[in-house]
Amino acid sequence: MSGVRESLMKFVFLIAACVSILSTILICFFMFVNGVPAIAEIGIFKFLFGMTWKPSNGYYGIFPMIIGSIYVTAGAIVVGVPVGVLCAVFMARFCPKKLYSVMKPAIGLLAGIPSIVYGFFGLVVIVPVIQEIFGTNGKGVLTASLLLGIMILPTIISVSEDAIRSVPESYYEGALALGDTHEQAVFRAVVPAAKSGILAGVILGVGRAIGETMAVIIVAGNQTIIPASVLSGVRTMTSNIVMEMGYASGLHRQALIGTGVVLFVFILIINLLFSVIKKER
């Protein structure tokens, strides 16, 4: 009797373990089955490199959106990575204990704030500031980059901090013994030793930035052209989906799912990079 129960429960545990495999297969299946035919119908070249997105006239080129996603992600890296990595160095090696006990939960909270709240913050704080300084309508690549840069800060800080802390103390002590100051020892011995961990944090940040939707949609302006300057409006792949999915039908809807497929492929590549780096460590 108990033997039956044992093997039954083992089977139940096994089934549970297979749920994540099944989910991944289902997600891939539904995305590709619905998206790929549309891409084929439009023509893969026309779809990926077409410059015009006018569903009402049958133009389904998502190149501006791909460029848009790359622009705002790159912008987020430029804004978020230097501040994030330096802040991680501060937290791991310079921070007084008392300050640390305040900063650590603060960064945890930043990580937990939902993207819609970040988007709202961008709309009521960053957009007016950009308006004031540059005299534009305030929504565009720069605004989205600043906001995304802030949003990826907690990811980069916590992953980099862990990486810096896991460097053996002997590296730091050795550098001190050779006559380095505290700062030199940290930047010339400890941080270089942590660089693969820091890189992993940056890649996680890239994944978060490129997949971010709700915050970007609010502050990016959403024009479907390749932005002429950092102040022009931009539409990312993610916002393209959310903006038009509600009313789209037929080929238009499928083209939006196709946009999702392209985004999905981007994300899979980023994930692959991340696991390669994690394995190397």
Place this chain on the structure above:
Amino acid sequence: MEAAGNLPEENFTPQDMSLKIEAINKVTLKDRANSYKNRPFSFFLLALVSLAALITIFVFLLLIGYIFVKGIPNIKPELFAWEYTTENVSMMPSIINTFLMTFATLILAVPVGVFSAVYLVEYAKKGSKLVSVVRITTETLAGIPSIVYGLFGFLMFASSFKWGYTFIGGVLTLAIMVLPTIMRTTEEALKAVPDSFREGSFGLGAGKLRTVFRIVLPSAIPGIFSGIVLSTGRIVGETAALIFTAGTKAAVPNDIFSSTRTLAVHMYSLLTEGLYMEQAYATAVIILIMVIVINAVSSKLAKTIVKNR
């Protein structure tokens, strides 16, 4: 004894010794300033990291402060009316639904996540193919952005199953989304249970199943809870995965096939309609308070986990 007299150090008690060492190592502010004068680059580096920390703190204070200062005066009683109308723009139905949805999602995701972690840690053979496939797929699921989950949920539940926008469609989508979190935290918690617990249980004659449920899982409870709290945070803040699965209807769902909105989706709707900035501020405050509470619980749990080890 004579030799001792010649070496006065030996007469120091350990406490004196530490006093003396402290005195040697003591660096006054003035010494520090002087040493930085000789090494301007070090000072530059110090300034750089301090600046980065200041920027982070500034952003944090600005974000929290701005929303609270501007939002709290906008919190009015009519925002908590039971029924939503375009006049009161009540967030009460959305708040109730946020709780319902979180609860339903966890009911589905927690058993599956915990059981699969049990399989991976307690049953699977080391280096088995299945385990590595589960690892890869879980990591993939963890990296997929919410909007792709939203699209998937829309395609599968709303479209293929012809459900339309439903509470249950949103719940199923969210359950898949938080599964990796619950699996990972449970796995870590199970791995932290010492093998001596299992051996002791086996030694007393308990079977594998009894050992898992009576010995291993109870010791792993704080870790499992921290996974639940993390998932709650993600569910409360989710928007992109819900708009096209559960929809945006501002009412408490009648049954699991009604469309409904959570608080985060409510906020998105307010912003896209563009007419309700004051109410959006108030909603942001309520969401922030929820997130702060969730974070506080989670760090408290993290502390108990560390203490238990």
